[in-house]
Amino acid sequence: MYSTQSGKALFPFIITLFLGLCIYLYLPSSQGEQSNFSGAATQVTAHTVTSEENAVLIEAIGSARANQAIYIRSAQNDYVTDIFFNDGDLVSKGQKLVQLQSQEEELAVKELSINLREERRQLDRLTELSRSQSTAKSLLEEQLSRVDATEAQLESAKTKLAEMTIKAPFSGLLGKREISIGTYVSNTTNITTLDDISIIKVDFKVPEKYLAQLQLGMKVMTQNDAYPDKTFNGKVTHISSRIDSVTRSVEVTASFINEKGLLRPGMLLNTALELSSNQALMVPEKAVIPQQDKHYVFQIEDGVANKVEVHVAGRHNGWVAIDKGLENGQQVVTEGIIKIRTGSKVSIKG
Known part of the structure; x- marks a missing residue:
């Protein structure tokens, strides 16, 4: 039989031997997995940057009215x-x-x-x-x-x-x-109504600070929930001579040719007045990463994603105009951003 002292002497040796065996068995597997992880490419969705027209827009809401509207009376x-x-x-x-x-x-x-x-x-x-x-x-x-x-x-x-x-x-x-x-x-009896809807007009407010930029003929776009996929194009036909002292805004009237009669008086119209327009690189808004007062995107080159800083010139309908940091034809990551870091290998879906 072993003595108590002999058992105590063997115990540290057994523990050390067990730990060594575990390290021996785990280390090759861990290194192999790490090697496989570092070599695998992460699948992402990408967008090719293109130069498109970038418009500076003022958005407002207004009610449609007929070009002419009366009650028919005798x-x-x-x-x-x-x-x-x-x-x-x-x-x-x-x-x-x-x-x-x-x-x-x-x-x-x-x-x-x-x-x-x-x-x-x-x-x-x-x-x-x-x-x-x-x-x-x-x-x-x-x-x-x-x-x-x-x-x-x-x-x-x-x-x-x-x-x-x-x-x-x-x-x-x-x-x-x-x-x-x-x-x-009699001359007070309403017989019916008559609306000239060949042209539909909409009145909306523009902040006072844009007054110097307003001109007749400026492009105006509008949409209504009845036609969610359709945009109607018109132009500014009247600019009020007065500034509203309460709202500090000027009333602008836009006219839209209504050939098919889709627009009707009383409709609520989401209107966008185009103040200016230029060419800019357009990327989906979800590709842009805001950090404090800066913006970044993951730009893909030779299968590797790198985080680059960009300058945002404007936003509209889910798109961002970039005027610095990217070039025409480059690809940026739009989906899978949280899975990658600078230098990550990526493969583009589709």
């Missing part, structure tokens, strides 16, 4: 005898919409026309007499006055008769019909 008071339109009709300028009862006005025009012919006949007779009789000259002047008065009455009657037929004052889109045949209308 200038005369009477009963409706005929209606020549339906809800939502597209009409042309001068097209007949409503006919009011007009027999009385027609008779007045007929009567005055007869009276005018008689007054002119009398005028012609007195004109002949005035050549030989001096007393007829005063009668001639009186007759001239009668003719002029009758002509004025006839023109007034014709105007009233014409107003019994209600026509479209300009081309546009009608709204809902508010009357029926037999309705008694």
Whole structure:
């Protein structure tokens, strides 16, 4: 049997032998794994940098309105005898919409026309007499006055008769019909609405500091949630002469040609005014790494990713304009950034 002292002497030796064996078995495997890790390329997604148009934009929200918009009303008071339109009709300028009862006005025009012919006949007779009789000259002047008065009455009657037929004052889109045949209308009765939507206008606010850069004809882009993938292009057609003393902004009006009628009055439009435009290198926003007041990207060259500093010139719709730090045609990492460091080997997916 071993003594207690002999057991205590062997114990350190056994521990040392066990640790040595573990190191021997672990070290080759660890070195192999490290070697494999350092040689493996990390898969990433990349974007090739291209030079594109970079616009400096002012974004705002505004409501769409028609180029012209009115309520159709009658200038005369009477009963409706005929209606020549339906809800939502597209009409042309001068097209007949409503006919009011007009027999009385027609008779007045007929009567005055007869009276005018008689007054002119009398005028012609007195004109002949005035050549030989001096007393007829005063009668001639009186007759001239009668003719002029009758002509004025006839023109007034014709105007009233014409107003019994209600026509479209300009081309546009009608709204809902508010009357029926037999309705008694006055000059306060809303018959329908008429909107000229061939051009849609939107008013929006621009901060006062940009006033010196504003010009008529500047490019304006707008979008609406009804057409999320479509952008409508227009231009500035009016700049207010006054600055709002509360908001310190100036109201700008942009006009958009609405050939297909997609835009409608009252729509909420997301508007972007282009102040200036230039060429810049564009990269996806997710490729840019912000650190304090600097920005970086991982640029790929010969399968190796290196972190380089870039200067951001502007941002718009998920894209960043770079004017320093990159060159046209270079590739930058867009996905997989957290897996790599400067000098990491990478392979590009796809």
